[in-house]
Amino acid sequence: MEEWGKELNRLKEAGLYRKLRVLEDAQAPQTIVDGQEIIMLASNNYLGLSINSQVKDQVIEIVEDYGTSSGGSRLTTGNYDLHQELEEKLAKFKKYEAAIVFNTGYMTNLGVLTTVVGKEDLIISDELNHASIIDACRLSKAEVAIYQHTNLDDLKAKLEVGQNYNRRLIVTDGVFSMDGDLAPLAAIVELAREYNALVMVDDAHGTGVLGDSGAGSSQHFGLQDEIDIKVGTLSKALAAEGGFVAGSQELVDLLRNKARSFIYSTALAPGTIAASLASLQYLQDNPQILTTLWRNIKLLKSGLQDLGYQLLPSNSAIIPIMIGDEEETMKLSRGLLEEGILAPGIRPPTVPEGTSRIRVTVMANHQVQDLEKAVKAFSKVGKELDLI
Ligand SMILES: Cc1ncc(COP(=O)(O)O)c(C=O)c1O
Known part of the structure; x- marks a missing residue:
């Protein structure tokens, strides 16, 4: 004490x-x-x-029907038709094959990085990435190389040195949370292709803000097909709680099977999912x-x-x-x-x-x-x- x-x-x-x-x-x-x-x-x-009357009305309706809690983890008894619907809609919104919802953006980053990379791999991470990425890197057991904020020469140098790792994953915020600037995604994707690396973008602050339909930083840059792992959060522009990953069906299936922050936590409550669904619909209609x-x-x-x-x-x-x-x-x-x-x-x-x-x-x-x-x-x- x-x-x-x-x-x-x-x-x-x-x-x-x-x-x-x-x-x-x-x-x-x-x-x-x-x-x-x-x-x-x-x-x-x-x-x-979060105070839009259409969104609030839909949440109230869903709570009337489904009650206040989900009662179990997604893999036990907490997986509602609402979760499935939200994942399908998020995948379409982000123009990916599939999506998976986690309970927070923080837990999303932990789940992804501890699943998709391991001991033989290298994560190359922007120095100003969000704390949840930093913590996820630590938990992942992968080697981590930090590159200077948005510095492409430094990123290239780290990729050059990292050629002998089994897998190289470049991780960046789409919009940096304390600076509000954007990651130079086009150049990052180009370097990733040159060095056979994967790209993960955390678009917590880009989702619902950037791009013609609010799909985020990759839409803003015209790169929606080029990002391997797209992370977003439901807790900011989408006025609810939770995080998600959009990507290939294989990636999502792997996360569903192996991401501990997905498996070992009670699913988001129906009202929370309803808030995301209603916000997403509102954005698409307006x-x-x-x-x-x-x-x-x-x-x-x-x-x-x-x-x-x-x-x-x-x-x-x-x-x-x-x-x-x-x-x-x-x-x-x-x-x-x-x-x-x-x-x-x-x-x-x-x-x-x-x-x-x-x-x-x-x-x-x-x-x-x-x-x-x-x-x-x-x-x-x-x-x-x-x-x-
Ligand atoms: C870039 C970034 N990633 C992840 C998170 C965590 O998301 P959440 O608040 O949904 O846990 C935040 C902010 O809180 C963030 O700014």
């Missing part, structure tokens, strides 16, 4: 102690956090579908929601840029505002909160030293007035702190 106290004190002294915020209303553009009304600039509910999302992204970006803030070159619903210094970043975040804007500061160890930033995210259901109010607050607090 004493040891834990020491560790907690160490975290507090280093300014790394984390506390939970409490939401007391829906995940909406205007909501209540810790008793305060705020404009939400920190949600991954990119399409705003693709113009993507135009609204992108209008909002451009509006907020240009407002912040005009104020003189330095934005990282993101191309997604994630907009990182580079501040650099940890203290100043947190002061700006606190000042914004006082103005009713939730815009979290991100600092080490989540991002490298000296690159602390405010990371805001945009939703399709933000009203123009919400974004204008946010820009005004950034102007006021930024000037008070001498940042712009």
Whole structure:
């Protein structure tokens, strides 16, 4: 116990102690956090579908019919017709032969990497990949080579050195979660073909955001047939919970048989699956929601840029505002909160030293007035702190 106290004190002294915020209303553009009304600039509910009335109605209907829990793992008694339907629809959405749903995006990455590679293999992973990929690499027993963020020369060098491994798997986020930039997928696929490697893309932040129908980063780049393993999450734009892999029927069959995070966990509840199904349907019936999302992204970006803030070159619903210094970043975040804007500061160890930033995210259901109010607050607090 004493040891834990020491560790907690160490975290507090280093300014790394984390506390939970409490939401007391829906995940909406205007909501209540810790008793305060705020404009939400920190949600991954990119399409705003978690409060869409069509989606909610369908979830309520399914819960009325199926109840609240799944009662077993997928391979025992928890596999509903709803799970099957969602997997078929996700495969079609992503234009793959098959898909398999896991309980979270995190568990998806663990399941995939511990199944498709092993001791004789090499994973080549972008240095800014999500923590779930990093943990999955550790669990996989494969050798891991990290290449500098989106650096194709470094990726090529790692592929060159890795030629003697049984299998080489390049793993990258499609959209990087703290920087909002995109992996250079065309060049990555080209290198993969040259070096006989497989490509896995985690499109947690691209699904429902990028591409003409929201199918993600590979659709954005016109590469839908070229990615061997496509990972996505249902917990962000698709307004539910869970993750999935789209790929060949063989890949999906293998995962169903061997991925421990799929096998040894109770299946997602019917209401959660219903939320994904309804969100996916809504996106397919209303693709113009993507135009609204992108209008909002451009509006907020240009407002912040005009104020003189330095934005990282993101191309997604994630907009990182580079501040650099940890203290100043947190002061700006606190000042914004006082103005009713939730815009979290991100600092080490989540991002490298000296690159602390405010990371805001945009939703399709933000009203123009919400974004204008946010820009005004950034102007006021930024000037008070001498940042712009
Ligand atoms: C790139 C990436 N992969 C995976 C995950 C994990 O997904 P989930 O939250 O569904 O577990 C996240 C975010 O949380 C992410 O940003």
